[in-house]
Amino acid sequence: MSYHDNVGMSIEYPEVAECATPIAAAAESTAAPHVLQDPSKIPAMDMTLPEAMTMAMQNSPVIRSLAAVVPSSEAGQTIYNPGVTASSNQGVEAALSNFDAQYSNSLIWSTQDEPNNVRIVDPTQLLFTVPVNESTNAAWSSQLQKRTATGSTFALRHVVNYANSNRPQQRFSSSFAGWLEAEWRQPLLAGAGLQYNRIVGSSQVPGQYNGVLIARINEDVALADYEQSIIQLAADVEEAYWNLWTSYRLLEANIKGRESALKTYQYQNVRLEVGAGRQDEEAQAQSQYYQFEASVQNQLGGPTGLYAREQRLRYLLGMSAADGKLLRPTSDPMDMQVTFDWNSALSQALDRRVEVRRQRYQVKRREFELYAARLGKRPTLDLIGQYRWRGFGDHLLGDYDDSPFDGFYSTIADGNYQEWSAGFEFAMPVGLRLASTAVANANLQLQRERAILAETELAISHNLADDARSVELAFQLMETNYNRYQADLRQVEVLLRRYLDGTDNINFLLQAQRSVVQSEVAFYESLGNYNLAIRDLHVEKGSLLAYNQIQLAEGAWANGASRDAYEKGLFLTPRKDPSEITRTPVVTRQGFDPSAVQNTGAAVNTIAPPQSIEMLESTPSDAPPVGNTHSVIEVEKVPVEIGSNVPPSIKFD
Structure with missing residues (x-):
């Protein structure tokens, strides 16, 4: 119960490596927000609309929006999303890996100690004995297999088996046997064709494809989603910018109304003191003054006021919510x-x-x-072909005597023992x-x-x-x-x-x-x-x-990428004759x-x-x-x- 109460049901914080970034610094250095302070007494930071756009694009590893919701790891759009798609199993490189050459190798040792159900009479001792098969074995297999874009499969396979046993009537107590073979399989119906394999990839289920062309579309869709998020960010920045510009003008208009209402109230108050005014008129003027005062306060600290809209623009620009300065738009709106x-x-x-x-x-x-x-x-109709060179010998390498089976690889090199097979395989549900x-x-x-x-x-x-x-x-x-x-x-x-x-x-x-x-x-x-x-x-x-x-561009290449591109380009031959393409x-x-x-x-x-x-x-x-x-x-x-x-x-x- 102590483990359950103290450890099993406790909430803990994960220990992760946090990076010091400008965005994290902006969050940690946020000052107290402005509420009803006089904007004229706060240092201003003039900013044009192009400057705001530049800052937003440079400081948005996570694409922000005016909703200002806390982004989630699953739904958040970032500058890394296109690269994440390209480097995942949905990208082109993963699809191209279906055509990579596959190399496999195995080496297994085993022993045998098996009694046989055979009676043997020992004439010297008049006893019955049971023979026992004793052997030491080793099996080595190596294969290089390659699948082509047309659906063909090529394989080069090498097998070596070693046996050292006490079986009677053996030419050698220990021997090496195996072969070297080449295999080719070419689909003629299902699975054949360049376009088909570029679409299907390695999928074996009809309707579910992961080929190169599908992966290419996955990457393009990821880029389109990223571009859409950038468009939305640009639209939000422009909206926040002009809303802030409007807030300055609305605050100025309400301040002018408050000042005119105050002058009217003061004038009416003087008239009332000298006996030339009426109390109801003085109260009306005072009420209008406080009405404008409330409008000024709302235009400053309200949910759609100056400080709230300035903070929204700050968020889109990747700035802290407050830093002792006030953003002031200086671009003139289009009035034509x-x-x-x-x-x-x-x-x-x-x-x-x-x-x-x-x-x-x-x-x-x-x-x-x-x-x-x-x-x-x-x-399914596949054309298959196989050619094999067999080998056998007392030793793995070299010729130690004039025996024809002294060396395993010497036997293969002589080419005296060759086999082949060819045919068709057909299957259809x-x-x-x-x-x-x-x-x-x-x-x-x-x-x-x-x-x-x-x-x-x-x-x-x-x-x-x-x-x-x-x-x-x-x-x-x-x-x-x-x-x-x-x-x-x-x-x-x-x-x-x-x-x-x-x-x-x-x-x-x-x-x-x-x-x-x-x-x-x-x-x-x-x-x-x-x-x-x-x-x-x-x-x-x-x-x-x-x-x-605003321009979209790819980030800097990793080290060695230019060299890899150059080496790959060496295999690309320009064709001037259209018939060759x-x-x-x-x-x-x-x-x-x-x-x-x-x-x-x-x-x-x-x-x-x-x-x-x-x-x-x-x-x-x-x-x-x-x-x-x-x-x-x-x-x-x-x-x-x-x-x-x-x-x-x-x-x-």
């Missing part, structure tokens, strides 16, 4: 109208989306499986029920994956249409909220003058002050939503990595670079820039002009390579 050519965007979405590419790999896998299943629905079931299942699996591919493309087209609509709507809402904000500013100015003159009630002024804060908040939120809508459209058409100039059906077409610059074909209307542009706005033709009205230049923000002279966007300052 961005238009996308619909046909180009749709074609890119259906071709470049990682989900489509991943599903096409699944379709290709099912095509391979159906091909293998159909070839597997055949009987009557009915081929399992093979027929595998064909039917492979056919249904292929139809299923094709249906999912079509459904994926349909869903992407609908999502792209929704995001294209959202981009247009977000821009129009941004313009509308901006015009509303300008109108509310003029309304406050007029009502404040009338209130100070004593010709208007305070209720109208307080309502206008609330309205101007609400319209300013709505404007900045719509501006942030517009930039996120552009991001969503890039996500849907598969160009987000190119939009943010024999190829199986290709798995993929041309290479795909998700970070390549895309040409969408969008038209650009060149117009003269306006005199001053603080924000693009549009005014209906039948509405009175509000402030300065400006034309809209229709461009698409085109990502460019680093070092290029082309600006990443067209924007008027």
